[in-house]
Amino acid sequence: MARQPYDGVFVAAPVTVPYRRYSTNTAHWWVGRAVREVIQKAGLKSADIDGLSLSSFTVGPDTAIGLTQHLGLSPRWLDHVPLGGASGVVALRRAARAVQCGDAEFVVCVAGDTNQVDSFRRMLSTFSRFAQDAVYPYGSGGPNASFALITRNYMKHYGATREDFGKICVAQRDNALKFPHALMKKPLTLDEYMSARAISDPIHLFDCVMPCAGAEAFLVCREDSARSLGLKAARLLATIERHNAFPQDPIQYRGGWALDIAEFYAMAGVGSDDVDFVQTYDDYPVICMMQMEDLGFCGKGEGPDFVRSHTLTADGSFPHNTSGGQLSVGQAGAAGGFLGLVETVRQLTGAAIGAPVPDAEIGLVSGFGMITYDRGLASGAALLAGERT
Amino acid sequence: MTEPLIRPKRKNPLKKTRVPLLPQGVRSRTALGLTAAAAEGRFQLQVCADCSMVVYPPRDACQRCLSARLPFRDVDNRGTLLAETTIRTSTDVYFRERMPWRIGTVALDIGPSIVAHLHGDLQEGQRTRLQLKLDKSGQAIAMALPAKDTPNMQDDPQWRELTCDPKFRRVLITDGRTAVGQALAEALSEAGASVVFVGVADPWKPFPGEEKLRKIGRVEIMALDLTDTISVNECAGEFAPRVDILINTAEHVRTGGIIERKGLTVAREELEVRYFGLTRLAQAFGPVLRARGADGVNSAAAFVNLLSVYALANWPAYGAFSATEAACLSAAQSLRAELRPGGVKVLNVFFGPLETEWYQAVQPPKVAPAALAREVVRALQQGLEDLFVGDVAEDIRARLAVNPKALERELGS
Numbered sequence: 001m002a003r004q005p006y007d008g009v010f011v012a013a014p015v016t017v018p019y020r021r022y023s024t025n026t027a028h029w030w031v032g033r034a035v036r037e038v039i040q041k042a043g044l045k046s047a048d049i050d051g052l053s054l055s056s057f058t059v060g061p062d063t064a065i066g067l068t069q070h071l072g073l074s075p076r077w078l079d080h081v082p083l084g085g086a087s088g089v090v091a092l093r094r095a096a097r098a099v100q101c102g103d104a105e106f107v108v109c110v111a112g113d114t115n116q117v118d119s120f121r122r123m124l125s126t127f128s129r130f131a132q133d134a135v136y137p138y139g140s141g142g143p144n145a146s147f148a149l150i151t152r153n154y155m156k157h158y159g160a161t162r163e164d165f166g167k168i169c170v171a172q173r174d175n176a177l178k179f180p181h182a183l184m185k186k187p188l189t190l191d192e193y194m195s196a197r198a199i200s201d202p203i204h205l206f207d208c209v210m211p212c213a214g215a216e217a218f219l220v221c222r223e224d225s226a227r228s229l230g231l232k233a234a235r236l237l238a239t240i241e242r243h244n245a246f247p248q249d250p251i252q253y254r255g256g257w258a259l260d261i262a263e264f265y266a267m268a269g270v271g272s273d274d275v276d277f278v279q280t281y282d283d284y285p286v287i288c289m290m291q292m293e294d295l296g297f298c299g300k301g302e303g304p305d306f307v308r309s310h311t312l313t314a315d316g317s318f319p320h321n322t323s324g325g326q327l328s329v330g331q332a333g334a335a336g337g338f339l340g341l342v343e344t345v346r347q348l349t350g351a352a353i354g355a356p357v358p359d360a361e362i363g364l365v366s367g368f369g370m371i372t373y374d375r376g377l378a379s380g381a382a383l384l385a386g387e388r389t
Numbered sequence: 390m391t392e393p394l395i396r397p398k399r400k401n402p403l404k405k406t407r408v409p410l411l412p413q414g415v416r417s418r419t420a421l422g423l424t425a426a427a428a429e430g431r432f433q434l435q436v437c438a439d440c441s442m443v444v445y446p447p448r449d450a451c452q453r454c455l456s457a458r459l460p461f462r463d464v465d466n467r468g469t470l471l472a473e474t475t476i477r478t479s480t481d482v483y484f485r486e487r488m489p490w491r492i493g494t495v496a497l498d499i500g501p502s503i504v505a506h507l508h509g510d511l512q513e514g515q516r517t518r519l520q521l522k523l524d525k526s527g528q529a530i531a532m533a534l535p536a537k538d539t540p541n542m543q544d545d546p547q548w549r550e551l552t553c554d555p556k557f558r559r560v561l562i563t564d565g566r567t568a569v570g571q572a573l574a575e576a577l578s579e580a581g582a583s584v585v586f587v588g589v590a591d592p593w594k595p596f597p598g599e600e601k602l603r604k605i606g607r608v609e610i611m612a613l614d615l616t617d618t619i620s621v622n623e624c625a626g627e628f629a630p631r632v633d634i635l636i637n638t639a640e641h642v643r644t645g646g647i648i649e650r651k652g653l654t655v656a657r658e659e660l661e662v663r664y665f666g667l668t669r670l671a672q673a674f675g676p677v678l679r680a681r682g683a684d685g686v687n688s689a690a691a692f693v694n695l696l697s698v699y700a701l702a703n704w705p706a707y708g709a710f711s712a713t714e715a716a717c718l719s720a721a722q723s724l725r726a727e728l729r730p731g732g733v734k735v736l737n738v739f740f741g742p743l744e745t746e747w748y749q750a751v752q753p754p755k756v757a758p759a760a761l762a763r764e765v766v767r768a769l770q771q772g773l774e775d776l777f778v779g780d781v782a783e784d785i786r787a788r789l790a791v792n793p794k795a796l797e798r799e800l801g802s
Contacts, residue, residue: 040411121480125413133420134446137412137530139490140481141474144742148474149494149504156472200476249454250496251471369663372496374504 002280005267009096010226012233013041013219014345018181019330021215023114027059028070028185030112030332034215038108043229051077051107055334057123058113068378077104084282085339085369086241087111088216092131092265093239095220107161107226110216113333120211124195128372141200143283144208146371147199151286152254153251155202160304161203165285166193168320169206169327171312172282176324178314183330185214185343206327207284214332216342226232228386232349234384237268237362241380252375255287255368255378257294265296268383272296273320275358275383277319279345281368287376288320291366295381314355322347340365341382348386361386390666391509391541394549396583397686398558408683409731410483414526422461423529427521428774432466435459438547445501457538466519468497470533483525490547495519495533505531506684510539522551522772525575525682527725527734543770547566552733552772553690556581558633563615563670564587566596568745571636571696572762577634578605580766586628588613589619615639615666625673630681634769635674636693639666642747646708659713666696668716679731691734691769694721695761698782699740702789725774734774736767741781754780756801 006008015037019031031054039046052075054064064080077098081087086109095107124142126132126290139145154160160174170190170326176182189205196205219231226233244258257264265271272295280291297318298306310318323343326336344363346352357363366381416424419435424434435444436449438458445621450457473493493506495517503519511517516536524530535542535623543554555556560577564570574585585608589596593614602608611628614620615637641662643655650656671692681689699707700714718737724733742755744750756779768776777783788796 009452044662091438124480125415129417129445133416134479135504137414137524137526137528138492138506139476140413140479140484141476142480144478145474145476145492146504149565152474153472153494155479156513197477198475201476203474203800250502251494353650374502 006096006236008223010223010233012231012341013038013216013347016181017215017216019214019332021212026054030215031143033109034110034217035108038217038219040095049052049073049106049108050364051104051132053079053109054090055081055111056113057333062172081318083369083378086367086378086380087334088341089367089382090241099222107220110217111334111338115211115213127364130373135195144200144203147284150205150252154286158301166190166303168288169283172321172325173328174313175322175355176328179323182324182328184328209326209331212330214335216335220331233387234345234348235387237383238264239382243378255294256379261296273361275364277357277363279344279365282325314357319357337367391545394544395540399653406798407683411526412473412483414528416528427523427529430771434459443500450792458542465499468495471496472515503531505533507546508534510535527729553769557583558687559631560585560634561586561632561634562638563588564638567640568758571598571602575605575761576766590614606652616661617629618669618745621669626694629674630675633687633689634691647706656709663713678733681726682731682733689733691736693736695738697742698785702796711762738776739782740778
């Protein structure tokens with residue numbers, strides 16, 4: 001049976017609660033602020049929210065159900081998406097089906113995490129059973145070390161250089177300088193990138209995201225609901241997700257997108273050439289490059305050349321991570337998996353608060369997450385179009 | 390190529406002794422199968438009993454056929470180092486003070502990819518042998534070694550962190566009157582120990598082998614009587630801060646079971662020498678060993694118990710003796726947990742009858758003291774926790790694993 005289309009699904013009310021490096025507040029506080037802002041932006045009341053999707057690493061011991069009581073919501077549809085960097089796309093996919101089928105009218109998708117001194121270390125050591133058994137005891141370098149191995153292998157096989165990764169990071173910093181919520185406020189040059197201290201070779205300082213506290217959220221509803229509220233919204237064209245793809249690869253050089261990419265564009269009725277900007281999941285620049293390949297902008301192994309032949313700023317030939325991405329805005333836990341999606345909706349609704357992409361009509365956002373052993377397991381992507389309502 | 394270790398200088402007594410830290414030692418219950426293999430120096434991974442898939446990290450369902458039958462089996466340890474990284478920033482205090490630290494992804498020939506610690510002589514793209522080792526927390530980790538041995542490879546700092554190599558360490562052998570004690574003194578001197586203290590009760594009394602023992606390089610004989618608390622405490626007071634590896638060679642082998650013995654005299658003697666002797670040593674030397682587990686090149690490394698394999702299953706021909714050995718084994722298990730916070734290993738060495746006068750009437754095969762000593766040194770160099778020496782010890786162990794009740798009957802007939 002063919003996958004049913006995502007017709008009539010709108011995404012609106014993009015919210016970013018400004019990040020902080022450390023927070024004395026709880027995840028509940030961050031989530032609460034984001035939900036409140038979505039409701040206000042959409043002109044709704046709490047009682048109108050009949051669907052809730054939550055992503056958070058630090059909300060424990062609670063899950064989504066605890067948050068309904070905490071926030072005073074009575075949804076008839078509830079989801080908890082513990083998928084890290086893929087959580088934004090996956091939350092949207094599930095919420096889309098809920099509103100299409102009438103299980104819910106207004107779904108708030110929210111991701112929020114706090115960051116307290118030492119909470120990052122504690123999360124790493126207990127991130128997954130495989131991490132506990134087979135990664136953390138090996139130098140405890142966290143994701144920096146795991147992605148260093150993936151980066152090293154990719155560089156060796158496909159000829160990517162540190163300069164190529166640097167170009168991605170520098171362009172994102174340029175975008176971030178215009179984005180008011182970015183934690184990184186200083187310009188970054190390629191020289192500074194190249195001479196930064198090594199963290200876990202070949203990963204250097206500016207290849208790493210800064211863990212922080214923050215929240216992101218958006219509203220998913222049907223077209224008629226959005227129109228009746230007069231919401232500026234983006235229309236969902238297609239979306240995919242895939243988990244634990246290519247388990248036989250001895251080391252990760254591709255993600256699950258590669259399995260579903262043909263159907264993805266076919267469903268949207270557009271090609272990669274029609275995409276006006278791309279928000280990749282940027283925990284490390286090598287993953288951005290893999291996404292450029294696996295999402296069909298170039299072939300496998302052509303990522304380095306693709307980066308060399310394009311300008312990657314919001315006004316460039318390949319506008320990429322237009323808010324500055326996690327590399328420059330910060331990684332607020334699971335909210336890092338929402339950042340690109342929220343920015344996509346802002347760009348497509350003419351609501352950019354940073355660098356706008358000129359005449360952006362179609363945006364692609366991609367998610368990637370959960371390195372429980374040696375590779376990221378979850379991947380997803382969505383194509384959205386601006387809706388001139 | 391590995392830089393050879395430099396003999397450590399005498400320690401400045403005013404300098405702070407580094408507090409021993411441990412890498413994270415939490416593991417899933419299933420992953421402890423690796424720990425069991427590492428304790429004996431085996432390379433075992435889970436192999437699916439239904440589809441033969443080799444499974445890593447440890448799982449509770451085969452990722453090919455979902456079978457739950459995933460026993461740990463000896464498997465081929467060869468592979469290729471696909472990618473490496475040098476970690477320079479760690480979130481863990483143990484690794485922070487040992488930076489930089491190399492790890493890598495090894496694709497094993499038999500299937501899985503394993504993230505492993507890297508020996509300094511192994512480079513990206515090269516063939517490698519993986520070994521399972523116990524780290525300072527006492528849990529298993531995988532270490533990737535060069536495909537062939539390299540000069541001074543045992544001196545690699547990441548490797549030495551996992552072993553109890555006697556090189557440049559100071560060893561105490563608690564009883565030099567025994568043939569095993571003397572053989573160990575020779576073997577450890579040859580293995581590069583910087584000094585081998587050998588305890589002898591009443592050193593003014595001559596004993597067989599004394600002359601040869603005194604001629605071994607770097608051997609220092611000192612007064613130590615394990616049946617005397619004051620003697621043990623005095624010895625520890627003077628030498629404990631200079632003992633990095635303690636090997637208890639005290640033995641008390643007598644034939645007979647429980648009934649034939651009249652009274653408790655012999656049983657008391659056995660316990661005095663073996664169980665209480667061990668207790669005295671542990672109390673006098675244990676706290677200092679535990680505090681010195683991260684004290685540089687010659688950090689405290691190991692407490693070695695020589696145990697009859699009949700500690701595991703009683704041999705009624707030597708029934709009372711076996712019972713005492715069992716008491717010592719039980720104490721050693723406690724000692725292992727008590728020394729772990731210092732990162733100090735307890736090595737239990739199990740063996741059958743020895744080629745000594747006390748086993749005169751026992752049929753071969755028997756273990757020669759020199760062979761036992763060689764194996765102990767090898768186990769220290771490999772960082773093992775359990776060692777079975779000789780055919781009898783291996784046989785008892787294998788039969789115990791198959792059917793403990795059958796072994797009990799067989800040993801008693």
